[in-house]
Amino acid sequence: DTAVSQTPKYLVTQMGNDKSIKCEQNLGHDTMYWYKQDSKKFLKIMFSYNNKELIINETVPNRFSPKSPDKAHLNLHINSLELGDSAVYFCASSQEGRVAGGPSDTQYFGPGTRLTVL
């Protein structure tokens, strides 16, 4: 059974289009994340949700909108896609985002979605 799954695995689209990436985890975790990994392999956090509530929202264009219908799902919708959005997007989850002021919990990453904007 896949712990953290993402669909689609590959996404090729034209500039200006709107697209969504879906993420599901079956680990019973409370916290989910979206990361962007660019061509230079820089892994940057975009959003984090804990029990469906947004807890981290890094400096990301508002064309990116996460949605968490329940704590097992965190989808990413991107409007008006631009060339610079091309990257691999990883979803991740952790048991708890953080234990009472402690360190971040271990994160389990999905397989990634390679987005190519033409």
Place this chain on the structure above:
Amino acid sequence: QQPVQSPQAVILREGEDAVINCSSSKALYSVHWYRQKHGEAPVFLMILLKGGEQKGHEKISASFNEKKQQSSLYLTASQLSYSGTYFCGTELSGNTPLVFGKGTRLSVIA
């Protein structure tokens, strides 16, 4: 505040040892190490909290030097399966997000 990893890349022969460093200009609260194999997702290796503790994972271990604000990942007797990009992630406190470094690409050849 993104941590700085060094070296950027390293090539080893099987059986050789390597050290990957992760440094910060600010006081660190925790350091997390992940490995990402080519075309795959990052996988958690270990976490270190301030206090200078050392942890081990098979033949991969790490230390955290609180005074230097640096963590080092030690890979001993490297195996082909160790190849990949190693990321450190750092937190400045229990209330700040995990920020990853740019990664160190490790290639182990026969």
